[in-house]
Amino acid sequence: MKELTERQAKFQGQTINVASDERALFAVLAERIAAIAREAVERDGLFTMLLSGGSTPRGLYQRMATFTEDIMPWGKTYLFLGDERCVSHADSESNYKMISDNLLSRISIPSTNVFPTIRQDIDPEDSARIYEQTIRRFFKRGAEGSAGAENGAFEGEANWLKPSAENASESKTMPIFSLAIMGLGPDGHTASLFPDTAALVEEERLCVANFVPKFDAYRLTLTMPVFASCRKLFFLVQGEGKTDIVQSVLKEPERNYPAQQLIGRCPQGAVEWYMDEACTSSLI
DSSP: OTTTOSEEEEETTEEEEEESSHHHHHHHHHHHHHHHHHHHHHHHSSEEEEEOOSSTTHHHHHHHTTOOTTTSOGGGEEEEESEEESSOTTSTTOHHHHHHHHTGGGSOOOGGGEEOOOSTTTOHHHHHHHHHHHHHHHHHHHHTTSOSSTTOOOOOHHHHEEESSSOOSGGGEEEOOSEEEEOOOTTSOBTTBOTTOGGGGOOSOSEEEEEETTTTEEEEEEOHHHHHTSSEEEEEEOSGGGHHHHHHHHHOGGGOOHHHHHHHHSOTTOEEEEEEHHHHTTOO
């Protein structure tokens, strides 16, 4: 990977990767994801990934869509959404539609390996409940010895479920995804964990319908402990418009942005940043 990145640095337990431009950025990150996927399949028998929406990941997904099975183990890859807008999947604002248009429609992956939300445009609360049940069922079946889909294989409960608090009841356990792709908004939000919203303090639920006052709308989002339990979190940030917020997130801990709250809960080495030169400026 080093030959693809212009610069790489360590910062407070996080790895910062800087690519020269957009094309190099997506190439670097796509190769890194494929490598992580192969490692996960070798170790666990499958690879689980939380996908990010918005506009930034489009080029990444298009790049990943060029990977054949020998590079990216699609048959043993299971894809979930980190968050979703409460609109129809046919709506141009839908995260799932963006992912489908730029990735899913271009690769050969079993339909049973892809987990979109349902009813998000009809009843956000019910949709969040159903999605949480879907995730719990997938990981629980894996822990019991049968994977969430027919052609997967887990290595056991110890590798896939862990308590988020001293009480290790089912409502307190968190699935361990292999990887989450994260974005970063100008207000420091990531996924649909926005500043001053109820989802930030949720510790038991996996997925919630989070009301975001600035949009006067609900967003479905996985919760802080779910993202913090992922083996790896890759933040993808691009363009000079994100320079200020990146600087603030990395160097001004007192701001307490949602992204900072999440990073603070992650183990050392779990968080990696992927940015282009236009975004990083003089950061590193």
